[in-house]
Amino acid sequence: MSEKLLAPSCATCGARDASVFCNLDANQLADLDQQKSGGLYKKGEVIFNEGCNSRGLFCVFDGKVKLSMMGPSGKEQIVRFAQKGDVMGYNSMLSRSPLSATATVLEDAQVCLVPARYFFELIKKEPKFSLELLELTAKNWNQASRLITDMAQKTTKERLAEMLLWLKETFGLDEEDCIDVKLSREEIANMVGTATEAVIRLLSELKKEKLIELQGKRIRLLDIHGLVVLANLID
Amino acid sequence: MSEKLLAPSCATCGARDASVFCNLDANQLADLDQQKSGGLYKKGEVIFNEGCNSRGLFCVFDGKVKLSMMGPSGKEQIVRFAQKGDVMGYNSMLSRSPLSATATVLEDAQVCLVPARYFFELIKKEPKFSLELLELTAKNWNQASRLITDMAQKTTKERLAEMLLWLKETFGLDEEDCIDVKLSREEIANMVGTATEAVIRLLSELKKEKLIELQGKRIRLLDIHGLVVLANLID
DNA sequence: GGTAAAGTATGATATTTGTCATTAAATGAG
DNA sequence: CTCATTTAATGACAAATATCATACTTTACC
Numbered sequence: 001m002s003e004k005l006l007a008p009s010c011a012t013c014g015a016r017d018a019s020v021f022c023n024l025d026a027n028q029l030a031d032l033d034q035q036k037s038g039g040l041y042k043k044g045e046v047i048f049n050e051g052c053n054s055r056g057l058f059c060v061f062d063g064k065v066k067l068s069m070m071g072p073s074g075k076e077q078i079v080r081f082a083q084k085g086d087v088m089g090y091n092s093m094l095s096r097s098p099l100s101a102t103a104t105v106l107e108d109a110q111v112c113l114v115p116a117r118y119f120f121e122l123i124k125k126e127p128k129f130s131l132e133l134l135e136l137t138a139k140n141w142n143q144a145s146r147l148i149t150d151m152a153q154k155t156t157k158e159r160l161a162e163m164l165l166w167l168k169e170t171f172g173l174d175e176e177d178c179i180d181v182k183l184s185r186e187e188i189a190n191m192v193g194t195a196t197e198a199v200i201r202l203l204s205e206l207k208k209e210k211l212i213e214l215q216g217k218r219i220r221l222l223d224i225h226g227l228v229v230l231a232n233l234i235d
Numbered sequence: 236m237s238e239k240l241l242a243p244s245c246a247t248c249g250a251r252d253a254s255v256f257c258n259l260d261a262n263q264l265a266d267l268d269q270q271k272s273g274g275l276y277k278k279g280e281v282i283f284n285e286g287c288n289s290r291g292l293f294c295v296f297d298g299k300v301k302l303s304m305m306g307p308s309g310k311e312q313i314v315r316f317a318q319k320g321d322v323m324g325y326n327s328m329l330s331r332s333p334l335s336a337t338a339t340v341l342e343d344a345q346v347c348l349v350p351a352r353y354f355f356e357l358i359k360k361e362p363k364f365s366l367e368l369l370e371l372t373a374k375n376w377n378q379a380s381r382l383i384t385d386m387a388q389k390t391t392k393e394r395l396a397e398m399l400l401w402l403k404e405t406f407g408l409d410e411e412d413c414i415d416v417k418l419s420r421e422e423i424a425n426m427v428g429t430a431t432e433a434v435i436r437l438l439s440e441l442k443k444e445k446l447i448e449l450q451g452k453r454i455r456l457l458d459i460h461g462l463v464v465l466a467n468l469i470d
Numbered sequence: 471g472g473t474a475a476a477g478t479a480t481g482a483t484a485t486t487t488g489t490c491a492t493t494a495a496a497t498g499a500g
Numbered sequence: 501c502t503c504a505t506t507t508a509a510t511g512a513c514a515a516a517t518a519t520c521a522t523a524c525t526t527t528a529c530c
Contacts, residue, residue: 185478196478
């Protein structure tokens, strides 16, 4: 990680509007600016590690980050992504437990760090902030519960279709309708919870069924509705 | 549901000490007493239904409750249990979305209801309460993320062993080392995320391996450490 | 540009798990 | 108590998925 940071001040930070800091006033933002530090992380770098204590709340200014947990046999499980405006590492502080996931950079990222001490100060002093956090945490929990059900009950192919749609929601499509993030087949397998070979085979099937097109790591979505039906997201 | 309620006042409620209401002072508890209502629910009754709007926060005084979601093909997925001191239905209010799970009574339960309006008042007026809630929600999210990984990566047998241990943690063992809750094989299958037949077969295997004993719905844990190893909870 | 390394693709096979059918046992209502 | 209904157990089979082997392709790097 480099210390050089291109991020603007919190007051003018474009990532903040949609973030958990959206309700802070000018004074609070000036404070936050003083307290925060920032870092530039290259692809593949680890921002924080499962099992460690969190240094604070990490807020992504730009770039793409995956959050993954170690499975029981040492296999990675990707449980979430973070990008512009998303925060990470706070859950561990709130639940007073070690970090439950590792944050790894997928595309070069600028990430600010709000130190733990100031984070707790903010929570205590700013009810609006802690309410924002509460709402966010509740939503994350909701989403996680839904994912439990899907993981437990859906077939691998259904889950793969669902993950492609999740990636689309998270990172959007580029001008050629391709999912705007580059993941290896192995990483996709680590989202779906299956073997890499299975993902490769099932992607080929989806291609045969004209639902997607493949060009290396680029995945073009040809029939989103078809994927929605396949993923069993509607009846 | 009957309106008759045996629960004592909040101030003397034994279920409150370990609950999210543990930090309220005498005045606040008197207020809470005024606002809350209570109900007696019989086995099999539904306290609230997935998809509806939450009427408020439900706090279990006694009895046992399962929280389950509808899977994509109409199959139940049990995602959590609630008993003495546990609260339910608040996540929906926090995330401003319909209830994500259905609460069904496993053993006759007395459950208090704190109306939505007063719940939000409490959050706004009592930072200690919202902090408690934040911590609880963070823990629940943590646990859910861990479960995602387990569901995605563990074999059915590993998951079954894990669920038995989870039930032991949640409901404890009776004087004969039997898990202190009665669930059908189908309900266990709906925790594990598999077919009923698979659970029946795997329970027999665990019995052959001297890890458990079966007498109807009663499951005696003979070798907890063996189950921990099988569940892949240690390396 | 060439070479090693990593990632992708595909086939063969073994294992696990789901599904359907049937019987046995337990439970509950009258 | 007895019958009807639900739940549990077991077998047979089909389907899905993991694993191993191998070939091909792309990428990164000297």
